[in-house]
Each structure stands twice: as structure tokens, then as C-alpha cells.
Amino acid sequence: MNATLKIDAVSKRFGGITALDGVSFEVAHGELLGLIGPNGAGKSVLVNVVSGFYPATAGAITFDGRAMTHLPTHQFGRSGIARTFQNIRLFRRMSVLENVLVAFPEHVRSPFLSLLRSRRGAEIDRAMALLARMRLADKADLSAASLPYGEARRLEIARALATNPKLLLLDEPAAGMNDRETEELREDIAGLRADLDAIVLIEHNVEFLRGLADRLVVLDYGRKIAEGLPDDVLREPRVVEAYLGADDE
Amino acid sequence: MMQDYLFFAGINILLAWSVYIILMSGSLSFANGGFMAVGAYASGLMTTRYGWDLWLAIPASAALAGLFGALISLPALRTRGVYLILVTIGVSFCMVVAIESTELLGGVQGLGGLVGTEPWHVGALVLAVGACLWLVSYTPLQRILDAVREDEHVAGALGVNATYVKVVTFGVGAALAAAAGALYGHYLIFIRPEHFNIMISLFMVLYVILGGVNNLWGAALGAALMTLVPEFIRVLAEWRPTVFGVLIVLLLLVRPEGILAFRTVTARAGKRIRKEGAP
Ligand SMILES: Nc1ncnc2c1ncn2[C@@H]1O[C@H](COP(=O)(O)OP(=O)(O)OP(=O)(O)O)[C@@H](O)[C@H]1O
Ligand SMILES: [Mg+2]
Numbered sequence: 001m002n003a004t005l006k007i008d009a010v011s012k013r014f015g016g017i018t019a020l021d022g023v024s025f026e027v028a029h030g031e032l033l034g035l036i037g038p039n040g041a042g043k044s045v046l047v048n049v050v051s052g053f054y055p056a057t058a059g060a061i062t063f064d065g066r067a068m069t070h071l072p073t074h075q076f077g078r079s080g081i082a083r084t085f086q087n088i089r090l091f092r093r094m095s096v097l098e099n100v101l102v103a104f105p106e107h108v109r110s111p112f113l114s115l116l117r118s119r120r121g122a123e124i125d126r127a128m129a130l131l132a133r134m135r136l137a138d139k140a141d142l143s144a145a146s147l148p149y150g151e152a153r154r155l156e157i158a159r160a161l162a163t164n165p166k167l168l169l170l171d172e173p174a175a176g177m178n179d180r181e182t183e184e185l186r187e188d189i190a191g192l193r194a195d196l197d198a199i200v201l202i203e204h205n206v207e208f209l210r211g212l213a214d215r216l217v218v219l220d221y222g223r224k225i226a227e228g229l230p231d232d233v234l235r236e237p238r239v240v241e242a243y244l245g246a247d248d249e
Numbered sequence: 250m251m252q253d254y255l256f257f258a259g260i261n262i263l264l265a266w267s268v269y270i271i272l273m274s275g276s277l278s279f280a281n282g283g284f285m286a287v288g289a290y291a292s293g294l295m296t297t298r299y300g301w302d303l304w305l306a307i308p309a310s311a312a313l314a315g316l317f318g319a320l321i322s323l324p325a326l327r328t329r330g331v332y333l334i335l336v337t338i339g340v341s342f343c344m345v346v347a348i349e350s351t352e353l354l355g356g357v358q359g360l361g362g363l364v365g366t367e368p369w370h371v372g373a374l375v376l377a378v379g380a381c382l383w384l385v386s387y388t389p390l391q392r393i394l395d396a397v398r399e400d401e402h403v404a405g406a407l408g409v410n411a412t413y414v415k416v417v418t419f420g421v422g423a424a425l426a427a428a429a430g431a432l433y434g435h436y437l438i439f440i441r442p443e444h445f446n447i448m449i450s451l452f453m454v455l456y457v458i459l460g461g462v463n464n465l466w467g468a469a470l471g472a473a474l475m476t477l478v479p480e481f482i483r484v485l486a487e488w489r490p491t492v493f494g495v496l497i498v499l500l501l502l503v504r505p506e507g508i509l510a511f512r513t514v515t516a517r518a519g520k521r522i523r524k525e526g527a528p
Contacts, residue, residue, distance in 0.1 A: 052405075072410075073402065074405045076406070077407050077408030085403075095517075097516060097517065098515055098516060102395075102407070103408075104389070107392075108393065111389065111394075114389035114390050115385065124518060137518075141522065
């Protein structure tokens with residue numbers, strides 16, 4: 001497999017809790033990988049480790065051939081890994097438009113040089129195009145704090161896209177959305193595939209992933225218990241059991 | 250006398266901005282009285298002992314203090330919140346003690362012969378620094394500072410090197426405090442360690458908190474008010490610390506973000522919203 005992201009025997013412990021226990025899998029170029037598992041399985045921790053938020057306790061992460069494991073968070077962002085947050089973390093004091101503008105890579109890399117080479121009009125146009133894609137163009141001048149759940153999650157995606165990423169990690173992007181919003185989001189995520197090298201999508205609702213994800217990885221108690229094509233994986237007894245054991249949402 | 254008041258108001262506005270600049274990336278510094286001392290003493294030595302021109306000594310001492318501030322912030326920024334505040338308070342104390350015990354700097358007796366500052370010099374620097382801060386408040390830099398201040402981890406995930414940003418703002422804030430200190434010293438003629446004690450650092454922070462922590466106007470307003478009002482109402486002068494204390498408590502209850510609490514929006518979509526064909 002021609003992988004963009006390689007996760008090799010990654011473990012993450014918090015004191016006595018083992019949140020990830022030797023997880024390994026790869027994400028191929030062009031792939032949309034669904035990451036599922038019951039509550040507390042370690043999905044969000046995995047996203048945090050892959051985005052450089054938490055250092056791995058053991059194991060290795062390779063992205064586009066680069067060893068990422070011990071790099072500081074900002075190097076993950078600059079390498080082309082972008083993410084959203086399960087507990088939305090927008091810059092609430094800024095406007096919707098500013099939340100996108102702030103992420104443009106040329107300024108993020110050299111914030112002090114931005115004084116010399118900002119092209120304001122063009123940048124606003126670029127940000128508006130991203131907002132339009134996420135159906136937020138009419139909200140551009142509102143405060144980010146004023147957005148309802150669904151739109152806040154979409155804005156997090158727009159902000160992540162503004163970093164011009166290769167890999168996008170989405171942590172339960174449909175949480176808190178109604179059926180119509182969820183369906184729109186599904187279409188929009190499908191539409192992003194052309195511009196991204198790969199997407200990793202965490203979602204509780206397996207119906208959301210069916211027909212969207214190329215493959216699924218299933219975590220339970222910090223371990224990978226299954227991996228493969230969605231229809232195969234969802235039939236596996238261990239997966240059914242893990243889901244029945246923690247039947248929620 | 251009027252000139253004196255305006256001079257001190259100007260100095261205090263510069264000092265309040267030196268605190269505000271560091272606060273722009275999210276750190277509260279109680280070390281700026283120390284940076285101010287570096288500026289006053291360094292430029293004092295350069296001019297009185299080594300015969301430098303004041304207009305060379307001021308930028309040189311500001312650069313020195315900037316470097317010093319950046320260096321201090323490196324270990325200090327590893328500590329967070331209250332601990333960072335304690336570290337900067339420590340720096341302020343150490344600075345005074347260090348000056349007191351250094352003969353070259355005149356020790357407790359102080360250092361004399363500093364001349365050359367005119368009140369309009371301070372006015373010019375206030376205008377220049379204010380203009381810079383105002384211009385910056387519409388740039389990508391302002392947004393990145395705001396991001397680091399609000400959530401440095403998310404800023405990091407976007408690719409911002411938050412440590413670097415904070416170290417630089419610390420250095421710039423320290424340099425400005427030093428420039429103000431140099432102008433101040435060369436107006437006073439005679440400087441002593443107690444001119445730069447922890448109370449001075451504390452007052453600078455209070456100007457900003459009182460005036461408003463989110464924009465450049467708040468810091469300037471807080472400094473101007475707290476310098477000038479007591480001078481015109483003599484009763485207040487004696488009670489300055491008390492009035493100040495009561496005001497701060499009242500204000501934090503009523504307006505926790507200061508008198509001028511607004512944040513300047515760095516960019517607007519405006520007319521573009523309709524062009525994009527919103528639903
Ligand atoms: N910062 C942390 N400190 C300590 N324990 C943590 C931390 N983050 C996560 N954990 C623990 O790690 C385990 C996995 O959590 P994680 O958030 O990854 O679950 P999840 O699969 O995302 O679940 P959910 O579907 O509820 O979001 C949990 O037991 C959680 O309590
Ligand atoms: Mg989670």
C-alpha cells in the first residue's frame with residue numbers, strides 16, 4: 001500500500017490509563033478512512049497523537065515519509081496535517097472570517113513577516129471561497145461564538161482547510177447536527193476528497209460512514225480490533241460485540 | 250508643572266503599552282519595571298560614563314533589554330498562568346537588588362547626571378508606538394497573536410510556533426519598557442533603584458487592566474487617567490494607592506475586561522458576502 005500516514009505500534013498512557021495500546025495502521029493516498037469504536041475507545045486520543053497534540057508514549061508516526069513522532073505540534077500543522085475538535089475549539093473572540101484568515105500557512109509560518117507581505121483583498125476572497133464551500137459565506141462577519149453547533153463544526157473544517165492540508169482529521173464532525181445537516185455535511189466531506197490527499201473521519205454513526213469511507217479501523221479499549229472494507233468490518237463478531245456492549249448514541 | 254504631568258503620563262502610556270504588547274500573546278508580565286531599569290541604567294552608563302549620544306544610547310539599551318526580556322521569557326514561558334506571574338515578579342525584585350549591590354550603577358545611592366530628554370520626545374514616541382500598534386491591529390500578525398492568546402494549542406495545531414511568538418513579544422515589550430525607562434532616567438537626572446521597584450511594575454499592569462486588555466486604547470486610557478486624575482484632584486494624590494485599589498476592585502466587578510473592552514476586528518467581508526451568493 002502506498003501510504004501517506006503510517007501509525008506504527010503507537011501507545012499513549014495517562015498515568016495509569018492506557019488510552020492507546022500498540023495501535024498500528026496506515027492511511028493510503030486518496031483514502032477516506034473511517035475510525036470507529038465505542039465511547040472511550042481512544043479515537044480522540046489517536047487524533048491528538050497524530051496531530052501532535054499529545055506526544056506518543058511509544059511507537060512511531062510517519063507522515064509523507066517524515067518521522068513525526070517527536071516533533072512539536074506546530075511542525076505537524078506545517079507538514080500538512082489539519083484537524084477539527086470533538087469539543088469545538090474555535091477562536092470564539094474572533095469573527096467567522098477571521099477564524100479562517102488566521103490559518104493561512106504563509107502567515108502562520110512567519111507571523112512577523114506578515115506585516116510586510118499581506119495581500120488583504122486576495123486573502124479575504126480566498127477565505128470567503130472556503131467559507132462558501134462550508135456554506136458559511138453569509139455568516140462571515142458574525143462572531144464565531146454566535147454560531148450554533150452545526151455551523152461551528154463546519155467553521156472548524158473551513159479553518160482546517162485554510163492551512164492547505166494534505167491530511168484532514170475530523171473528530172465526530174456530525175455530532176449535534178440534525179438529519180438534514182448531517183446529510184449536507186456528508187456531501188460536503190465527499191466533495192473535499194478531490195482536494196485532499198487523505199481524510200480520517202471519526203464517527204459513531206456507522207450509517208454515516210457506509211458508502212463514504214473506503215475502509216474502517218475499529219478501536220476498542222485502546223486496541224485495534226478490526227480493519228478493512230466497511231461491510232466486512234461491520235459484520236465481524238468482535239465489532240458487533242464491542243458495539244452491542246456499549247450501545248449508545 | 251503641566252509639562253511634568255504630561256511627561257509622566259506619556260511615560261506611563263509607553264509602559265502600559267509595554268505590558269499590553271506582552272499580553273497580546275497571552276502573558277502577563279510583572280517584570281517590566283525591571284526592563285525599564287535596564288533601559289534607564291544602561292543608557293545612563295552609556296551617556297554619562299562612556300560619552301555616548303543619547304539617541305544612540307536609547308536604542309542600544311532598548312535592544313539590550315529586548316534581548317534580556319526574550320532570554321528571561323524562554324524559561325519563564327514554560328511555566329503557566331500564575332507561575333509565570335510569580336517568575337516575572339521575581340525578576341522585578343532581583344533587578345532592584347542587583348542594582349543596589351552594583352557599584353558601577355551607583356548602588357543604593359543612585360546614578361546621576363542623566364540629561365537630555367524633553368517632554369516632546371516622549372510625546373513623539375507615544376505617537377509612533379501608538380501608530381504602530383494601530384496599524385498592526387488590522388494585520389495577520391494581530392490575528393495570530395489573538396489566536397495564541399486565546400488558545401495556543403489550537404494555534405499550534407494550525408502551525409503557529411507559539412513559543413517563538415511569545416518570546417518575540419516579550420522581547421519587544423521589554424525593549425519598549427526600556428526605551429521609556431531611558432527617556433524617564435534622562436529627564437529625572439538622578440535615578441535610584443527604588444524608581445523601578447515592584448510597585449512600578451504593578452502599576453503598569455493595573456493601567457492596562459483598568460483601561461482595557463483587548464486593545465491599544467485601553468492601556469493608554471488607563472495610564473493617562475491614573476497619572477493625570479490624581480494630579481488634578483490633590484486629595485486623590487495622597488490616597489492614590491487606595492483610590493487605585495478601590496477603583497480596580499469596582500471595575501473588575503462591573504467591567505472585568507476594563508473600561509474599553511472591545512476587540513478590534515482585523516478584517517471584514519462586508520460587501521463580499523452577497524457576491525459569494527449566500528443561500
Ligand atoms: N488528557 C487525558 N488525560 C487522561 N485521560 C485521558 C485524556 N484524554 C483521554 N483520556 C482517556 O483515554 C480514554 C480514551 O478517550 P478518547 O477521548 O480517545 O475516547 P473516544 O474514543 O474519543 O470516545 P468518544 O467516542 O466518547 O469521544 C478514555 O478513558 C479517556 O478518559
Ligand atoms: Mg472522542
